[in-house]
Amino acid sequence: MSNRVVQGRMVTPERLAELIEGESVLEAESIEDADRECPDCGGDVVRVGYMPSVTAFVTGYKCQECDWSETDAE
Template identity: 75%
Template sequence: MADNRVVQGRMVTPESLAELIEDDDIMDAEAIDDADRSCPDCGGDVLSVGYMPGITEFVTGFKCQDCDWSETDRDD
């Protein structure tokens, strides 16, 4: 499994994907994975990444590869 993926025409690392979702710096990120779901906005493929925005929190973030849509598991 490759660590880097293409999102909206740009190559992203797990860290840069998490920062896109969080819209802020993050501490650490796990490998990018396929979320096995489609984007609710455009129907594109969705990626997931687990990351730590701070020392006491772990979040799973989801980001469409084709449009601006993203969410985290804490949005529920």
């Protein structure tokens, strides 16, 4: 599934990556279920892999209900 509802709005993989990263990204993969609960509100979490720059690939996690998000970037 490529588009998902996040915080009441339908988002594309690129838009979800932008919400997590805070700025535009070069490319994003499909949105998938993360099989985990949000630590803030207990809502469902989705994940998306994306490239914030030409030399990096990041997996970002975002709650579908609240503002919580995180990445696996170090």
